[in-house]
Amino acid sequence: MSSELTGTAALIRLALRRDRLLIPAWVGLSASMVWFSASATVDLYPNEAARIQAANMINSTASLVALYGPIYDPTSLGALSMTKMTAVYAALVSILMVTLVVRHTRAEEEAGRLELVGSGVVGRAAPMTAALLVVGGASAVLGLLAAAGLLAAGLPVAGSLLFGAGWAATGLCFSAVAAVAAQVTAGSRAANGLGFTVIAAAYAARAIGDLAEAGPGWLSWLSPIGWNQQIRAFAGDRWSVLMLPLAATALLMPVAFILRRRRDLGSGLLRDRPGPAAGALSSPIGLAWRLQRPLLVAWTVGSALMAFMMGSIANSISGLLDSPAMKDIIQQLGGEQRLTDAFLAAVLGLVSTIIAAYGISATTRLHTEEAGGHAESVLATAIPRMGWAASHWLFALTGVAWLMLVAGVATGAGHAIAIGDPSQVLVITVAALARIPAAWVMVSLVVAVWGLWPHATGVVWGAYAAFIVVGEFGRLWGVPPWVMDFSPFTHSPMLPGPEAQLWGMLWLTVVAGAFLAAGSAAFRHRDLAG
Numbered sequence: 193m194s195s196e197l198t199g200t201a202a203l204i205r206l207a208l209r210r211d212r213l214l215i216p217a218w219v220g221l222s223a224s225m226v227w228f229s230a231s232a233t234v235d236l237y238p239n240e241a242a243r244i245q246a247a248n249m250i251n252s253t254a255s256l257v258a259l260y261g262p263i264y265d266p267t268s269l270g271a272l273s274m275t276k277m278t279a280v281y282a283a284l285v286s287i288l289m290v291t292l293v294v295r296h297t298r299a300e301e302e303a304g305r306l307e308l309v310g311s312g313v314v315g316r317a318a319p320m321t322a323a324l325l326v327v328g329g330a331s332a333v334l335g336l337l338a339a340a341g342l343l344a345a346g347l348p349v350a351g352s353l354l355f356g357a358g359w360a361a362t363g364l365c366f367s368a369v370a371a372v373a374a375q376v377t378a379g380s381r382a383a384n385g386l387g388f389t390v391i392a393a394a395y396a397a398r399a400i401g402d403l404a405e406a407g408p409g410w411l412s413w414l415s416p417i418g419w420n421q422q423i424r425a426f427a428g429d430r431w432s433v434l435m436l437p438l439a440a441t442a443l444l445m446p447v448a449f450i451l452r453r454r455r456d457l458g459s460g461l462l463r464d465r466p467g468p469a470a471g472a473l474s475s476p477i478g479l480a481w482r483l484q485r486p487l488l489v490a491w492t493v494g495s496a497l498m499a500f501m502m503g504s505i506a507n508s509i510s511g512l513l514d515s516p517a518m519k520d521i522i523q524q525l526g527g528e529q530r531l532t533d534a535f536l537a538a539v540l541g542l543v544s545t546i547i548a549a550y551g552i553s554a555t556t557r558l559h560t561e562e563a564g565g566h567a568e569s570v571l572a573t574a575i576p577r578m579g580w581a582a583s584h585w586l587f588a589l590t591g592v593a594w595l596m597l598v599a600g601v602a603t604g605a606g607h608a609i610a611i612g613d614p615s616q617v618l619v620i621t622v623a624a625l626a627r628i629p630a631a632w633v634m635v636s637l638v639v640a641v642w643g644l645w646p647h648a649t650g651v652v653w654g655a656y657a658a659f660i661v662v663g664e665f666g667r668l669w670g671v672p673p674w675v676m677d678f679s680p681f682t683h684s685p686m687l688p689g690p691e692a693q694l695w696g697m698l699w700l701t702v703v704a705g706a707f708l709a710a711g712s713a714a715f716r717h718r719d720l721a722g
Contacts, residue, residue, distance in 0.1 A: 199314035203322035207296050211326070217654055218288055219334045221661070226277055226355075227341030233273035234346070243272050250275065258399040259501055261421045262408075270347045270426025274355060282420045283395050285334065285359055286366035289327050290387035293370035296323035299380035303564060317449055320371060324445065327367040335360030351426035357434055358420045365416045365437040366391060368444035375451035385486065392494070394418070416440065476575055476583035483561075484554055484584075488591050491550045492598055495543070499599040502539045503606025503620065533688045536620060539603065544627035545660050545681055547595045548634040552652055554588035555638040559649040568720055581715055585639050585708065592631045600624025623687035629700035633680035634659075636707035643711030643718070 208215075237243045247266035250256045261279045265271045297320050300306040306319055339356030343349060366387070373386040394415040401412030402421070412418035416437050423433045558581060561567045570580055604620035634656060642649045659679040676682045680703070683696030 196315035196317040197321055198318060199309075199312070200318045200321050200325070203309070203314070203318055204325055207322055207326045210296075211292065213654060214650070215292070215326075215330050217657055219330060219337065221657055222281065222285060222288075222334060223337035223341050225281065226274075226338045227345055229277060230270070230273045230342050230345035230347055233269060237269070237272060240267050243267060243269060247272055257402050261398065261402050263427070264424050265427035268426045270342070270351045270355075271424075273345075273347075274342075274425065277355075278358075278421050278425070279395070279398065279417055282359060282362050282417050283391055285331075285363050286391050286394075286417070287388065289331060289363040289367045290370040290373075290391065291384060292327045292330065293323050293367050294374055294380050294383045294387065296326065297371065298374035298377065298383045302380050317452065320374075320448065320452055324367060324371060328364055331360045331363030331367065334363065348426065350429050354423055354429050354431060354434075355425035358423045358425060361434050361437040361441075362416055362420045364441045365444075368441045368448065371448035372444055372451065375448055375455065381486075385490070388490070391417075476570070476580045477587065479570070480557075480583040480587045483557065484587055484591070487550070487554065488594070491547070491591075491595055495547065495595050495599045496602040498546075499539075499543055499602035500606040502543075503536070503603035503608075504610050536603065536607065536688055537623065537686045540600070540620070540624050540627055540687070541681065541684065543599045543603070543624070544596065544631055544684065547592055547599065548631040548656065548681075550595060551588050551592040551631050551635040552638055552656060554591055555585055555635050555642075556649050556652075558584050558639070558642050559646050562646060562720055571720075577716055578712060581639075581712060585635060588635045588638075589632055592635060593625075593628050596624050596628050596631070597621065619688050626685045626687050626694070626697060629697050629704060630680040630684045632704040633700055633707070636704040636711070639711035640707040640714075641711070643714035 237246055244266045247263040250260065251262050251266070259280070260275045263271050263275060297306075300309075300319065309319070335356035335358075337356075338359050339352045342352035342355060369390050370383070370387045373390070374380075374383045377383045377386055394417045397411040398415040398418035398421065401409035401415065401418060403409075408418065408422060412422065419433055419436045422430065424430050558567075561570075561584075567580065571577060600621035600623065601617060603624065604617035607620060608614050608616040634652070637655065638649060638652045641652055659681055662676050662679045662682070680700055683700055685694050685696055
């Protein structure tokens with residue numbers, strides 16, 4: 193067995209070098225959000241009566257319980273402040289861990305780099321061992337930083353440490369899930385898709401289980417995200433529940449190594465179906481649709497569910513946010529209009545930033561296709577360079593617009609059903625469409641960076657994280673206006689509302705067009721990157 197681990201240390205150093213920006217950025221951002229949420233809650237709910245009122249409102253609203261989970265101790269400041277972090281952000285942490293494991297295992301194998309590395313003095317189990325150790329270390333550091341942030345916010349020591357341990361254990365559990373998925377599938381996108389499906393199923397099981405009348409149902413106890421809730425940090429501190437994700441990790445990791453030992457390099461237990469004998473794709477846009485269709489379908493379903501749930505609770509926001517400080521924050525995020533519209537505007541702003549991530553992911557397919565040599569094969573035919581490139585970024589632009597339309601209709605439908613006013617569907621849909629140009633800027637920024645420097649395409653994810661922080665929280669943190677103006681999300685009109693400024697849409701569209709033109713021109717005059 194020791195020979196199979198030969199070279200693990202070198203592969204760990206390689207992985208850390210490749211992710212020297214990605215891991216610190218996302219770990220630091222996630223830990224910062226924990227600190228900010230805990231610190232802000234102290235001002236929003238300054239006394240026990242206010243906390244009890246807010247907690248009871250959440251626990252009595254089924255959609256909020258399904259989204260965030262129940263608050264088990266209404267008097268606890270920590271339990272209230274970590275409502276979103278316990279379920280929603282635990283799922284986001286899990287997505288990051290799945291992505292990292294697949295990136296250093298199946299993606300390397302698919303690109304042929306793992307075969308090259310394996311031709312040296314490297315054991316068969318070394319690549320996956322290195323990936324799991326790096327991701328496990330990232331999970332542990334994230335847990336420690338999250339606990340430190342909670343302690344800095346003045347929350348109890350035991351609850352802070354348990355919350356951080358819960359995040360770390362959840363990340364470890366889903367890294368083991370990703371390791372198994374990487375062996376079952378035959379491609380990195382399929383492995384990511386399988387891993388994300390498990391996360392979605394775990395989240396849905398927790399949501400259904402938490403709605404049980406007698407407390408968390410059995411489905412909650414089948415979900416790793418449900419386990420993270422049941423440790424009940426700041427609401428009883430159940431350290432023993434941590435054994436569940438750790439036990440699942442201990443069971444899944446040997447399975448992943450056994451599967452890896454029994455399959456050939458480049459293969460998977462689930463084989464790709466052979467295509468038709470005669471090809472039916474006659475254009476670059478048809479190829480782009482074939483490649484990107486599964487991702488768009490998954491995002492469509494997820495956007496519709498999330499938007500409908502948020503729209504259905506908008507009418508109850510005035511009762512939930514009795515604190516003057518909280519009302520002021522919502523109005524800052526959503527514009528100067530009545531509180532429900534301000535909340536809806538804030539929700540649409542959040543949805544647009546999330547959908548922008550789809551646009552970035554879809555556009556980075558240009559670099560993936562080029563680096564994998566597929567672009568060279570396509571361009572060896574009569575297809576022009578710009579036709580191939582435009583097929584992908586046009587699909588990304590159209591996909592962003594489609595997802596915002598779906599999110600607008602779903603949010604409007606949820607709000608209309610809650611208040612009995614069908615006209616809200618059109619009003620909120622228009623408000624959602626007004627957010628499209630900001631997401632287009634992110635798509636076009638990827639095209640510009642890819643055209644000028646294809647290997648730096650991943651830098652856009654760092655810019656995206658910075659834009660979210662500045663654009664969505666800059667007003668709350670007192671960031672200077674000139675700094676906030678760098679974020680495209682800052683310039684979206686605050687709809688619904690009577691005082692929205694629409695000029696930002698025009699300027700964002702112009703900027704997006706300029707980035708697209710610059711990236712396309714650069715790609716036309718450079719060599720293909722290998």
